Amino acid sequence: MRTIYFGTFVHSLTLSDLQVLPSAAVGVDEDGTIEFLDQNADSPEVVAEKHSWPVGSYSIVSTDPASASFFFPGFFDTHIHASQYPNVGLFGKTTLLDWLNTYTFPLESSFADLKVADSVYSRVIARTLGNGTTTAAYYATVHTAGTNRLADLALSVGQRAFIGRCCMDANSPDYYCDKSLEEAQKATLDVIEHIKKIDPNYDIVCPILTPRFAASCTKELLSWLGKLSTDTNLPVQTHISENLLEVDLVKSMHPFGNSYADVYDKCGLLGERTILAHAVHLTEDERALIARRGSGVSHCPASNSALTSGETRVKWLLDAGVKVGLGTDVSGGFTPSILHTARQALLVSRHLSMKGDESHKLSIEEVLYLATVGGANVCGLDNKLGNFLPGKKWDAQLITLDCKDSPVDIFPWEREKPEDLIAKWLFNGDDRNVTKVWVNGKLVAGTAFTL
Structure with a gap:
């Protein structure tokens, strides 16, 4: 089944351009290929209708709006x-x-x-x-x-x-x-x-x-x-x-x-x-x-x-x-x-x-x-992986900074500053913040996943 991932996305476009998309949607087909990346998306359902994805033909995975979480490409x-x-x-x-x-x-x-x-x-x-x-x-x-x-x-x-x-x-x-x-x-x-x-x-x-x-x-x-x-x-x-x-x-x-x-x-x-x-x-x-x-x-x-x-x-x-x-x-x-x-x-x-x-x-x-x-x-895979551009594979991780036992302390005034949150993750984060991992569109690791 196809999947729409909805919420905050962070990925690199160039060496100096780290793009933060606070309300976006990524559509991934059955083969794990990204079909679309919509910025400023209102909802998964509206995006699905825009791309002619019928109701019932896709699942939805969203970041929690109340948490400090975002999708990031796999390392x-x-x-x-x-x-x-x-x-x-x-x-x-x-x-x-x-x-x-x-x-x-x-x-x-x-x-x-x-x-x-x-x-x-x-x-x-x-x-x-x-x-x-x-x-x-x-x-x-x-x-x-x-x-x-x-x-x-x-x-x-x-x-x-x-x-x-x-x-x-x-x-x-x-x-x-x-x-x-x-x-x-x-x-x-x-x-x-x-x-x-x-x-x-x-x-x-x-x-x-x-x-x-x-x-x-x-x-x-x-x-x-x-x-x-x-x-x-x-x-x-x-x-x-x-x-x-x-x-x-x-x-x-x-x-x-x-x-x-x-x-x-x-x-x-x-x-x-x-x-x-x-x-x-x-x-x-x-x-x-x-x-x-x-x-x-x-x-x-x-x-x-x-x-x-x-x-x-x-x-x-x-x-x-x-x-x-x-x-x-x-x-x-x-x-x-x-x-x-x-x-x-x-x-x-x-x-x-x-x-x-x-x-x-x-x-x-x-x-x-x-x-x-x-x-x-x-690795010679730049045409296939590395960020969330359409045509690439959904190899991704869901990062949650305020999850249980997180090593990252987030204060209320920091939640509206994505650049600060990313910096805190880089310097303080670890595997406890990695709550889900996908490869080729398949869930392969995460909090509720047993290897």
């Missing part, structure tokens, strides 16, 4: 390690390379056991959906069966997901790696075949080619993945320039590249559907190359701070035309919440600006754009 997490979720908040005193060996690889190796995969993957999907993440770019592990299970779970619940089996045939622990190029190739193709079988058109779940990072892959594996991406048009996700020691390691391992980005480019891995996580220490030439190739950057401010990797210059990237979205980078990042990540992105930009260059500072409007439309751009 995009453009970089999250689903297998690392149990380690959220565990990074000790280490930096990136030590952290991988101390915490990450031992945990990920346990996913050879499907009971572990089931337990962790079901939990992380429930947690991210509960935080309003309707689309996630997931890293799994090297294990084929476990990666396939992540795809099965995401599809069964209804979360949009890019599912990546990690490829790593070099500079990795003997107990946790691809033993050969041929092993990595076969496992990668098996995952693609499985996802193609369960979701033939990749409507909800899509495979994503995942060289862990250049320092954990041979040139042969990187080049094979690049050719596979070209041949199949499958997206790619990997890491770039997160840590200075990592940059030096890539340079020593792959001297054929003029830079970290050039290594990926020479192997055919930089394209319009490539997600590059972190990008903390890019050079001017690398920024220009990434922009030319149309690749996107996943900004992971919580992880970059927690592992003392550095501060990504987001405005510097945007100014060059590089697409930027947000990533939690669980578990280098300590939270699965994109709202919290947007908060961190704003604060990191202000720390950068305190070094003497105000141009680095991000606004509330800009970080919420990165969390939605920016993420859609990075």
Whole structure:
């Protein structure tokens, strides 16, 4: 049945234009596609008659006029390690390379056991959906069966997901790696075949080619993945320039590249559907190359701070035309919440600006754009998702600021100031304010919904 959503809507049109519609209606068809967005709507019934929707052919979902609530697009997490979720908040005193060996690889190796995969993957999907993440770019592990299970779970619940089996045939622990190029190739193709079988058109779940990072892959594996991406048009996700020691390691391992980005480019891995996580220490030439190739950057401010990797210059990237979205980078990042990540992105930009260059500072409007439309751009889904424009899919969350146990305190004089309410939500809100979540028009999470 078609549905009319009625009430207050908040969404981004451009980087600086966060539109607030206090009395609007969105009509969604049976396939989850938005047919119309009517501003200044009198009632759902009047809007339905205007668009020739007969009485009885639609349902109505409204925000409570007496509450501080609004519809907001679903969040995009453009970089999250689903297998690392149990380690959220565990990074000790280490930096990136030590952290991988101390915490990450031992945990990920346990996913050879499907009971572990089931337990962790079901939990992380429930947690991210509960935080309003309707689309996630997931890293799994090297294990084929476990990666396939992540795809099965995401599809069964209804979360949009890019599912990546990690490829790593070099500079990795003997107990946790691809033993050969041929092993990595076969496992990668098996995952693609499985996802193609369960979701033939990749409507909800899509495979994503995942060289862990250049320092954990041979040139042969990187080049094979690049050719596979070209041949199949499958997206790619990997890491770039997160840590200075990592940059030096890539340079020593792959001297054929003029830079970290050039290594990926020479192997055919930089394209319009490539997600590059972190990008903390890019050079001017690398920024220009990434922009030319149309690749996107996943900004992971919580992880970059927690592992003392550095501060990504987001405005510097945007100014060059590089697409930027947000990533939690669980578990280098300590939270699965994109709202919290947007908060961190704003604060990191202000720390950068305190070094003497105000141009680095991000606004509330800009970080919420990165969390939605920016993420859609990075994932190659901007024609389909990111806001409430007609023709896009209804991937949305209902935010209620004065719900039971809300961490946001709303005072009577603030209810008529939507900009203030949005700011309070960004800085104070959490998953308790996410009362319903839809993907493709289907209710997938919420206060009265059991995952």
